[in-house]
Amino acid sequence: MLSGRTAIAGIGATEFSKKSGRSELRLAAEAVLSALDDAGLSPADVDGMVTYSQDSNQEIAVARETGIGDLTFFSRVEYGGGAACGTVAHAAMAVATGMARNVVCYRAFNERSGRRFGQPNSRLTGEPTSQGLEMSWHVPFGLMTPAAWVAMFARRYMHRYNATSEDFGRVAVAMRRHAATNPAAWFHQRPITLEEHQASRWIVEPLHLLDCCQESDGAVALVVTSAERARDLRRSPAVITAAAQGSGAGQMMMTSYYRDDMSGLPEMSLVGRQLWEMSGLSPRDIQTAILYDHFTPFVLAQLEELGFCGRGEAPELLKDGGIELDGRLPVNPHGGQLGEAYIHGMNGIAEAVRQIRGTAANQLPAVAHVLVTAGTGVPTSGLILSAG
Amino acid sequence: MTGDPMTDGPMTDGPMTDEELHELADKQAALGEVRGVPAPDPVNIPMIRHWLAAMGDQNPAYLDKGVAPPAMAQVWTMQGPRATAKDRSPVDDMMAALNAGGYTGVVATNCEQTYHRYARLGERLTPATRFSGLAGPKRTALGVGFFATWNVTWYAEDDEPVAEMLFRVLKFRPPARKTTKDPYPLQPAINQDTAFFWEGVKEGELRIQSCADCGLLRHPPGPLCPHCRSTGRSHTVVSGRGTLYSYVVHHHPPVPGRETPFVVGVVELPEGVRIVGNVVDCPPEEVRIGMSLRVTYRRMDDELVLPMWTPGEP
Amino acid sequence: MTERGPVETGAVLPELSIDLTPTVVVSTALATRDFTPVHHDTQLARAQGSKDIFLNILTTMGLVERYVTDWAGPEAVIKSINVKLGVPAYAGDRLSFDGTVVSLEDGQVTVEIRGKVSLGDHATGTVTLTVPKEDEPC
Numbered sequence: 050m051l052s053g054r055t056a057i058a059g060i061g062a063t064e065f066s067k068k069s070g071r072s073e074l075r076l077a078a079e080a081v082l083s084a085l086d087d088a089g090l091s092p093a094d095v096d097g098m099v100t101y102s103q104d105s106n107q108e109i110a111v112a113r114e115t116g117i118g119d120l121t122f123f124s125r126v127e128y129g130g131g132a133a134c135g136t137v138a139h140a141a142m143a144v145a146t147g148m149a150r151n152v153v154c155y156r157a158f159n160e161r162s163g164r165r166f167g168q169p170n171s172r173l174t175g176e177p178t179s180q181g182l183e184m185s186w187h188v189p190f191g192l193m194t195p196a197a198w199v200a201m202f203a204r205r206y207m208h209r210y211n212a213t214s215e216d217f218g219r220v221a222v223a224m225r226r227h228a229a230t231n232p233a234a235w236f237h238q239r240p241i242t243l244e245e246h247q248a249s250r251w252i253v254e255p256l257h258l259l260d261c262c263q264e265s266d267g268a269v270a271l272v273v274t275s276a277e278r279a280r281d282l283r284r285s286p287a288v289i290t291a292a293a294q295g296s297g298a299g300q301m302m303m304t305s306y307y308r309d310d311m312s313g314l315p316e317m318s319l320v321g322r323q324l325w326e327m328s329g330l331s332p333r334d335i336q337t338a339i340l341y342d343h344f345t346p347f348v349l350a351q352l353e354e355l356g357f358c359g360r361g362e363a364p365e366l367l368k369d370g371g372i373e374l375d376g377r378l379p380v381n382p383h384g385g386q387l388g389e390a391y392i393h394g395m396n397g398i399a400e401a402v403r404q405i406r407g408t409a410a411n412q413l414p415a416v417a418h419v420l421v422t423a424g425t426g427v428p429t430s431g432l433i434l435s436a437g
Numbered sequence: 438m439t440g441d442p443m444t445d446g447p448m449t450d451g452p453m454t455d456e457e458l459h460e461l462a463d464k465q466a467a468l469g470e471v472r473g474v475p476a477p478d479p480v481n482i483p484m485i486r487h488w489l490a491a492m493g494d495q496n497p498a499y500l501d502k503g504v505a506p507p508a509m510a511q512v513w514t515m516q517g518p519r520a521t522a523k524d525r526s527p528v529d530d531m532m533a534a535l536n537a538g539g540y541t542g543v544v545a546t547n548c549e550q551t552y553h554r555y556a557r558l559g560e561r562l563t564p565a566t567r568f569s570g571l572a573g574p575k576r577t578a579l580g581v582g583f584f585a586t587w588n589v590t591w592y593a594e595d596d597e598p599v600a601e602m603l604f605r606v607l608k609f610r611p612p613a614r615k616t617t618k619d620p621y622p623l624q625p626a627i628n629q630d631t632a633f634f635w636e637g638v639k640e641g642e643l644r645i646q647s648c649a650d651c652g653l654l655r656h657p658p659g660p661l662c663p664h665c666r667s668t669g670r671s672h673t674v675v676s677g678r679g680t681l682y683s684y685v686v687h688h689h690p691p692v693p694g695r696e697t698p699f700v701v702g703v704v705e706l707p708e709g710v711r712i713v714g715n716v717v718d719c720p721p722e723e724v725r726i727g728m729s730l731r732v733t734y735r736r737m738d739d740e741l742v743l744p745m746w747t748p749g750e751p
Numbered sequence: 752m753t754e755r756g757p758v759e760t761g762a763v764l765p766e767l768s769i770d771l772t773p774t775v776v777v778s779t780a781l782a783t784r785d786f787t788p789v790h791h792d793t794q795l796a797r798a799q800g801s802k803d804i805f806l807n808i809l810t811t812m813g814l815v816e817r818y819v820t821d822w823a824g825p826e827a828v829i830k831s832i833n834v835k836l837g838v839p840a841y842a843g844d845r846l847s848f849d850g851t852v853v854s855l856e857d858g859q860v861t862v863e864i865r866g867k868v869s870l871g872d873h874a875t876g877t878v879t880l881t882v883p884k885e886d887e888p889c
Contacts, residue, residue, distance in 0.1 A: 169692045177628035185625035186657045189743055190715050191692040192685070192701040193623070200685040201703060208683070208726045251698075254686035254721070306703045307656065307711050311683060484782075491782035492810070493769065494817040498825035507829050508816040511809055515784035545808055549833040549876075 052327050055141040056279035056286035057434065058151075059088025059272035060399040065235055065390030068162040069266035077106040077157035078114040080268035085115075088272040089283030090151055095272075097122035097149030099139045101132040101393065106157055122149035126294075128302065129166075130341060130424025133394030134432040138292035140273035150274065156395040157268030165264055169193050180302065187304050196261050196344060198303035199426055200253040203346035205311040207255060210361035212349070214255055218246035219367040220345040221259045221387055223380065226373060228388025231410040235263055236388045260345040262386040269395035271402070276437075287405040287434040290418065291327035295319035296428035303426040313360070314350045317422065320431040321355040328433045330418055332356045335433075337404055337413050338378060339397040339421040342385040347425035352378075355420065374411055382411040394423045401434045452538045455574055458583065461534050462571035465527040470590065473526060473564040476513040480505045480556045488512065504555035510591050510600035513556070514564045526566040528587050532608070540582055540608040547586075547605040556599050562591040569603075582609030621737035622693040630660045633672055638742045643732050644672040645710055656710040677732035679704035679746060682711060686721045694737070700724050704746055718747040755822050758860055758882055764822045764850035769814065771868075773842045776804050783809035793842075806840040811866070811874050818848040819862055819878045826883045830859065834876035844868045850878075858882070 061083025063069065063076050071079075085092060095117045098108035108123045122143040126132035133156070140152035160166060173184045173193060187193065192201070206212055225241045228234035241259060249258035279286035297315035299308030309315060325331060332355065340351045349363035357378050358366045366372070372380035383389045383400040390396055401419040403409035416436065423430040453461065478484065485505055489496070499506050505513075532543075556562060566589050573583030586605040590598050627635050637644035646658035649669030653662055661668055684702035691697060700716040702724070716724055717733065731749030734742050756762060769775065773793070780790035785807040789796045796804045806814075815832055840846050850864040858881050866874040 168690055171622050171624075171693055174624060174626045177626040177631075181626035182628060182631055183657070185627070185631070187701075187713050189621075189623045189625045189737075189741070190701050190713060190745075191623065191687055191695040191699055192713060193692060194687075194690065197685050197687055197701065201683050201701070204685060204726070205683040205703075251686070251688040253688060254698075258689075304713075306683070306713065311703070488782045488813065491775075491778040492813045492817050494813070494820070496817070496820045496825050498820075501825070506813070506816060508809070508812040508832060509783075511812075512783045515809075516786075517784065518786040545836050547833075547835055548808055548812060549831070550812060551831040552829055555828075 050327070051141055051145050051292060052290055053288055054145045054276055055273055056276040056288045057137065057271050057398070057402050058274045058279040058282045058284060058286055059084040059086075059090065060269070060402045061085070061087050062269045062392075062396065062399060063267045065233065065265050065267040065392065065396070067235075067264075067266060069159055073157050073159055073163070074106045074110055074114060076159070076266070076268035077104075077111045077155050077270070080157060080270035081111055081115050081153050081155055084153065084270035084272050087284060088274075090272060092116040093118055094151045095153050096120055097140060097143050097152030099124045099126065099136040099152060099154045101125065101129070101136065101156055102127045103129055103132070104156055104158070111155065117153070122152060126430070128424065128427040128429070130343065130393045131427035131429040133341070133398060133423035133430060134292065134421055135294050135423060135430035137271060137273060137289065137398060137432055138294060138430055141289045141292050144273055144275055150278070152273045153270055154273060154395075155268065155270040156393050158393070159266040160391060161264040161266050163266070167194055167196065167261070167264065183301055183304070194253065195303060196256055197253040199344040199346060200256045201304075201306060202311050202350070202426070203255050203344070206346055206350065209310065209312040210364065212364050214247065214257065215243060216349065216364040216367060217255075217260050217345040218243045218257070220342065220348045220372070221246050223367075223370065223373045224342060224385040224387035227382055227411055228384025231384050231389060233410065234384045234389040235265065236384060256344060256346070262343045262391050265390040265392060267390055267392050267396075269392045269399050271395070271398060285406050286437065287402040288437045289432060290330070290435040291324040291433040292431070293320045293323035293327065294428070294430045295323065300428055305426070312350070314347065314354050314425055316429050317351055317425060317431075318354040320422070320429055324420065324431050324433050325356070328418075330433060335378070335418050335420045336416040337382055337419050338380050339401050339419060340380050340385070341394050341397065341422045341425050341429075342381060342387050343391065343424065345387070348380065351422055351425060355422075374413065379413055382409055382413060397421055398432065401432070405434055405436050453534050458534060458538060459571060462531060462568065462585075465531050465568040466570065468527045468568070470565045470567040471527050473514065473566060475563040476561050477517065478513070479559050479561045480513060481558065484512070485509065499555075503558045505558075507552040507555055507600060508550065510550065510552070510556065510562070511589070511602065513562045514591065527568040528566060528585070531568060531571065531585055535583060535585070535608040539610045542579060542582070542609040542611045543606050544579065544609070545604065545606050546584065547603065549603040551601045553598055553600065556591075556593070560593050560599075562593065562599060565590050565592060577607060577609060579607065580609040580612050582607045619738065621741050624741060631658055634658060637672070637674070638734055638744045641734055642674045643677050643744055645675050645706070645708060647671050647673045654708055654710050656712050673708070675706055675708045678749065679706045679712070679730045679732070681716065681724065681726055681728045681730055681746075683726060684716060684724055686724070702746060704730055712744075714743070715745040716747075717745045755824065758823075758852060758855065760852055760855050762852040764818070764848075764862065764864075766847060766849050767818050767821060768845055768847045771806065771840055771842055771844050771846055773804065776806055776842045779810035779813065780807050783807060783813065785809055801839065801841070803841040803843060805842065806846070806873075808836065811836070811840070814846070814848070815864055815866065815874060815876070815878060818850065818864060819880060822850070823860070823880055823882055828881045830879040830881065832876070832878050834874045836874055837872040838868060838870040840866070840868045840873045844870070846873060853877070
């Protein structure tokens with residue numbers, strides 16, 4: 050079994066900005082070196098690398114830049130931000146099976162100053178690949194931005210559970226409140242009110258501007274090694290108690306409109322079931338959850354799919370600050386991607402490590418276990434990290 | 438009728454059948470040779486010199502002997518750039534009827550000139566045209582068309598024929614007329630598994646894949662039946678009725694080829710599958726989950742038709 | 752005008768290549784009094800689906816005549832030109848003629864000619880002519 054055998058021993062990041070002014074490869078190299086320094090390892094110790102399929106920096110290029118030598122394991126994880134925790138899962142498997150000793154996971158991009166994921170891209174249907182064909186049932190109708198794909202689910206969720214835009218807004222308000230006291234967050238000291246959320250312009254109804262996460266330039270890297278080795282390194286280990294990937298029946302990329310009632314995220318339910326089973330834990334054992342928040346409505350669906358509340362009960366959980374720092378389940382103490390930065394979920398894993406170490410800007414008391422999720426609406430992944 | 442003075446002749450009566458075109462051809466041929474207007478200028482040195490220079494022809498014989506290059510025969514009787522009195526010939530009605538019948542394309546296929554003698558300086562030539570036949574309709578590389586043939590004879594002042602010409606054109610129906618619409622920027626990728634759907638919407642049919650073996654309907658379509666593994670694919674043309682299952686109103690950012698706001702919905706068909714399409718003919722604020730819809734087809738450019746959904750009776 | 756070899760069946764005419772500059776296309780159209788816009792107005796020609804302005808038929812006939820008389824000499828008399836028209840000869844292309852004497856009967860010479868452009872045959876056909884007796888091979 051994988052549980053408990055590996056740990057995250059180092060985390061590193063660049064600053065989070067709207068215009069890094071540097072190449073994506075340089076961002077990747079900076080984050081990787083920073084994570085190695087954090088762990089107290091040298092580039093020569095690294096023999097494995099994992100990143101997202103979407104990352105434009107090949108492992109070999111990052112290795113060359115940082116002085117990493119022989120690699121015995123390298124892997125890419127598919128499906129956009131759904132890859133985030135998957136990179137750690139792959140690294141953990143490699144370490145647990147002896148394929149590699151120290152594996153670096155990274156994500157680096159100029160998503161705001163370079164190619165922006167939220168902009169329409171008519172090349173989505175340029176080729177009759179399986180993905181080009183899948184997109185071809187949606188893009189010709191102008192349904193071609195992540196906000197629009199998510200909005201289709203959000204409308205159905207509202208219809209099914211009588212949820213409102215204010216329910217989604219409470220997520221945005223909580224995230225910005227957390228970011229306000231996180232100096233690394235782009236929205237540091239810039240909280241919003243629910244009224245401001247409601248007054249922000251429509252992007253794709255039922256999503257307001259403030260339901261959509263920001264866009265960022267930056268990079269985050271993590272070092273995965275054996276739990277045993279991690280205990281001998283510089284920082285307290287964040288033990289990987291569970292790691293899982295999940296893709297559901299009838300799965301598509303952001304447009305799984307054809308399989309069920311469209312008010313949930315079956316692939317996240319699948320990830321959750323594995324996490325609970327692998328860790329032997331249950332939702333009440335989690336002190337804080339890092340939930341992927343590129344768009345607010347899917348935070349509600351995740352709370353339900355992971356068992357933090359019943360189906361349709363997320364709006365109730367959100368009321369009265371339920372996911373805020375002093376709430377029933379603090380979610381994204383760093384401010385999430387809505388508040389801190391959009392680094393495709395990788396910054397959330399780093400926050401989970403800080404919460405385990407006890408070094409977070411908005412540190413919660415007595416954190417033993419943190420659940421982390423990756424991109425929603427796509428095949429996804431998750432982790433439970435634990436102190437020890 | 439508008440009494441438009443620019444339209445006259447058979448074409449005002451609408452397109453002719455193939456048979457009627459042949460009848461008209463016979464009638465025009467029966468007119469025999471019809472004299473045209475004499476050349477505006479007699480055979481002259483300046484036009485010959487101009488013609489030789491343009492052709493790069495350095496043959497001194499013509500000006501030395503006071504004759505015109507024979508290939509100039511038709512040049513003498515060409516209409517000028519501001520021709521007013523149209524020099525009617527038996528060919529004109531035939532061409533007008535072919536145009537009216539949709540055979541608007543024209544390409545010359547044969548030009549055969551016979552020179553009885555070279556025209557001399559000072560002679561004024563007069564053309565005479567005889568319609569000599571219509572063949573078709575025939576399938577050609579350019580499209581279906583008719584070959585029309587006529588003969589022109591150029592006479593000197595004493596009715597002596599100087600030159601003759603057989604001229605044949607293909608009047609063809611151009612393939613599907615290109616509109617000036619810009620190509621729609623959001624084209625679907627299409628392959629052999631999905632082409633039937635897009636061909637269907639072009640013909641006003643909403644085709645949903647059905648398994649030839651177990652009958653399972655599925656959308657979006659694919660190469661196999663996920664239920665019984667059959668590769669035997671068929672499709673059913675569905676009723677075109679549906680119910681709105683979910684929808685969004687897109688405001689921002691701008692989408693190429695679209696004006697915001699626009700509505701995209703997931704439509705549930707009574708046949709049991711869902712399909713995505715735009716909801717049109719309905720203000721966005723009146724769109725509701727559960728509303729009844731029926732399919733409509735919108736042409737986006739010369740090639741692409743998209744199925745869309747308009748409010749309909751349940 | 753070039754020196755030609757003996758007029759006999761199988762004799763090959765020297766090639767003639769003409770660069771179809773816009774000036775050639777327009778000046779010949781006007782010299783043949785053909786004012787149809789597709790022979791002088793590039794924009795309009797393109798709007799009607801053509802690649803560019805192209806040679807008019809009266810010019811094709813004139814160039815065929817020139818091609819054969821360039822070879823046959825000033826004493827030749829052209830009796831007929833029969834041309835089958837093929838692909839358009841667009842401005843910017845090059846029109847190359849080749850020809851062969853295919854028969855010689857009672858002083859009447861028949862020459863098969865072909866005018867090629869990059870798209871294929873623009874004109875193919877026959878020209879009949881007479882040449883003075885003294886010009887025939889002895």
